[in-house]
Amino acid sequence: MNESVFNLVRNEHLQDKIVTAEEAALWIEHNMTLGLSGFTRAGDAKAIPMALVERAKREKSLFKVNVFTGASLGPEVDHFMAEAGIINKRLPFQADRSMRSKINSGEIVYIDQHLSHTAELIRNEVLEEIDFAIIEALAITEDGMIIPTTSVGNSAIFVQQAKNIIIELNVSHPGSFEGIHDVYLPAKQGERDPIPLKKVDDRIGTAGIPVDIEKIKGIVVTFQPDAASTIVPPDEETQEIADHLLTFLREEIKAGRLTEKLAPLQSGIGSVANAVFHGFLDSEFSDLEVYSEVLQDAVFDLLDAGKIRFASGCSITLSEEKGQNVYQNLDKYRDKLVLRPQEISNSPEIIRRLGLISINTAVECDIYGNVNSTHICGTKMMNGIGGSGDFARNARISIFVTKSIAKHGAISSIVPFVSHVDHTEHDVDVIITEQGYADLRGLSPRERVQVIITNCSHPMYRKQLLAYFEEALERGGQTPHVLEKAFSWHTNFAKNGTMLQEEGQLTGKH
Amino acid sequence: MNESVFNLVRNEHLQDKIVTAEEAALWIEHNMTLGLSGFTRAGDAKAIPMALVERAKREKSLFKVNVFTGASLGPEVDHFMAEAGIINKRLPFQADRSMRSKINSGEIVYIDQHLSHTAELIRNEVLEEIDFAIIEALAITEDGMIIPTTSVGNSAIFVQQAKNIIIELNVSHPGSFEGIHDVYLPAKQGERDPIPLKKVDDRIGTAGIPVDIEKIKGIVVTFQPDAASTIVPPDEETQEIADHLLTFLREEIKAGRLTEKLAPLQSGIGSVANAVFHGFLDSEFSDLEVYSEVLQDAVFDLLDAGKIRFASGCSITLSEEKGQNVYQNLDKYRDKLVLRPQEISNSPEIIRRLGLISINTAVECDIYGNVNSTHICGTKMMNGIGGSGDFARNARISIFVTKSIAKHGAISSIVPFVSHVDHTEHDVDVIITEQGYADLRGLSPRERVQVIITNCSHPMYRKQLLAYFEEALERGGQTPHVLEKAFSWHTNFAKNGTMLQEEGQLTGKH
């Protein structure tokens, strides 16, 4: 055994367990359920999934497995395993084009879950039993703890509940990641103590995942960095959204409801949320705290700029450039960072206690403030609800951002009735588009319509939205609707390629 | 001062504050915001609301107030104040026919909220400032604590945040209610400790609501019992729903996921939920625990039968008969009961920690498991979401019950697309109708359709539901839909008086 690997597998009982990915892949049988480490492309098991893909190509017999993870994984699983046709069931989140198309065709059974729920369902034995947990690790300590890498995700519950464990010891990650994690696993419901976390930087658990080493069947040594994040940089509209967010926050301070330090911030996944977070860079705000799920580029830019005091998350997903920079200087972030299991980063208990300001991205919103985060035109899955429901329901201020139009204006992101509801009017406090923001707190549905149309919808769709609402108003009700026309915008888009009722109004922009 | 009243107002500084309801009503000005005690007709302020109604009849000038409460109140507020036209804004819940019609016509501005959210919004100064808290009390202690009566609701936060307080000292309630309450108010978000409750019977607060006695402007002595609950007794279908619930629970025990003691139970408001809870009476289950919101007749029947060991709630709402019985024998329940503020009874933190089995009633469900709890045909408000969202999102097992048809079969309660979404597919684990139960946990949307249609829909609508799904399937997607027909069932009902596509299929039953 190579000396450096020897330093990483510090428990002597484990040192003869090293196998190749190909050997380990042979242990996995048709119909088994795998619990894979990884959250938004970070810290995911990579070698064994690829070995499974290769094995499936070689062997001709039917081979499919269920894949449970923290969230979306890198291409090895969500692209190549999906393409190879070896995934039966997938949960709780994905964000890959190939997998998405197999989900929408019905080939992959996809269970889209609140990211804080999966661990409870596993603990309560509601889901399939996990045959193999495959966990990427930085090291295994003397006393048999797995030190995770760039994410914690659901790894701790997988390790606790799985029948067998395989470790992917990935030596591409800097050793200084050790000490950044804080692993706390709640006991069973009904036997559980309050989660003792009171501040974003509290450490309440252990530096790694406690493991019964008898369950570790093998260790595969790999050297493969995480796949880089695919987010696109800020553009004019996301900059405008960021500006409106800052204006809203300043108004809250003026009203005496927030102080200059704001409240711990959560920001969702994707390009829009990342760009909006970037907006704090040129703002007067500093000493900010982050209590979020995935930490994207913007968080590290803000740490670099001294704007963020401390960031808590459950994974780190960076662009190639930012990634190199961060990993080479990890020591500088060590005392400003913690990574937790996703049932802690997304815990309703903690989100409510800390009083987060949460910022997530909508696919579309309706005039009453309901939000669709997942289904394009009501039917096709984009990614999944992710943690947005954990945060939106429990945050102190729940903000949703979106551009007011998509596809060069053929689609209005503000519609009469969202074609799928992920977040109800009760969980949406503020909507922000590049047009402005709508503060919906304390407003009745009819009152919300006015602010949303006026402040957030694109001018090209305003008249059309108002016309719908006026017709609906004639019928009355707490939430007036013209049900036979509620989805006409979506069906028009399907038929005519645009939600616009009159032709020839498309802008060249977007 | 009458001696018995003297015994109830035990703080000498307050003993000269006694006024009539008419005098107190004169303090209240147009456009003020009132925070009224009361939760589901229990423990509500009664005398001053009626004095306001009388005053409004006498005076001809414009007079309207905002009314914030715990949940629905008795007729004094939600019927007579509504009828008198003196309510401008109402939140967070109501369940009265008159108020409902004024809400749906747009005359009353109604903000339908998660019942655990209102206190946070008040604490964070997002809603209108409360000019007067009007709180029904059993007594005021020497050290200036208000002892509530049959509910705690939002009274504690109203007392803390209001500019002025008026007490309605209601001497109709038995004195032995003292000691049943447990008042715990979380600190501000971000400065808050974990809520230390770990078992349904833990007492974590004070026996009454701490009050700054300087704010108490007057005390009105009244003698008026709570309005009795209006729930209707179990019928054949609700009995069948209860049976299916018991079958489901037995299956969970068999699968090793629950023990005979089950887990703390929550049961929603209304006739159906009460009837279903009744089903435990003839079951083998005993030693049950309840951690719920309103405690209805069924809970006391189960306490009487020795089936329930302990019940925690935030109000007690009983039928006339059961009420008399319970209040005359209150001592017998003293050590088996606790009433808490609704932000504790409905706390996501506690619901998740205890791992509740929660049972709420749906107006309608769709084939994918989304639930409408509030809006008849998508537009007309029935009651409100109440606490159903607090429980459904955080419970260990979230169950929704409904009869499979309404209005003698003219309405199917299982539809292709619910006309309003209160609870998304992510928050609905089990649906039960008189036809059977659908266990949706771990199922993808397409898989859910089969179980819901087969197990839960009424046979008269099954073919029609399957036809919709088959047409939808041809278009594909994670959640297949025929958007232009998604609400056709509701529009057919509006046009033809039935959701049935072929005439002449109505049953005589229901």
Ligand SMILES: CC(C)(COP(=O)(O)OP(=O)(O)OC[C@H]1O[C@@H](n2cnc3c(N)ncnc32)[C@H](O)[C@@H]1OP(=O)(O)O)[C@@H](O)C(=O)NCCC(=O)NCCS
């Ligand atoms: C909503 C979500 C998809 C947005 O992602 P994003 O990268 O910020 O958004 P973009 O504006 O780039 O839009 C993504 C795509 O959706 C399309 N789109 C946006 N709005 C649309 C609409 N109303 N109708 C149809 N398509 C739409 C865009 O055109 C773009 O399409 P493309 O990939 O073909 O270019 C993403 O945030 C998400 O999956 N959210 C749900 C999970 C979540 O919120 N997790 C956060 C918890 S931490």
Ligand SMILES: CC(C)(COP(=O)(O)OP(=O)(O)OC[C@H]1O[C@@H](n2cnc3c(N)ncnc32)[C@H](O)[C@@H]1OP(=O)(O)O)[C@@H](O)C(=O)NCCC(=O)NCCS
């Ligand atoms: C959903 C809810 C209205 C059901 O109340 P209930 O008294 O148990 O139910 P019922 O079966 O008696 O139905 C109430 C009415 O709705 C009607 N109804 C039921 N299903 C319907 C449907 N799908 N479409 C239209 N009307 C329907 C019934 O016919 C009945 O009408 P009526 O009053 O004219 O006779 C009630 O539980 C509620 O308000 N829930 C939301 C709040 C909540 O869940 N709180 C619990 C947290 S503790």
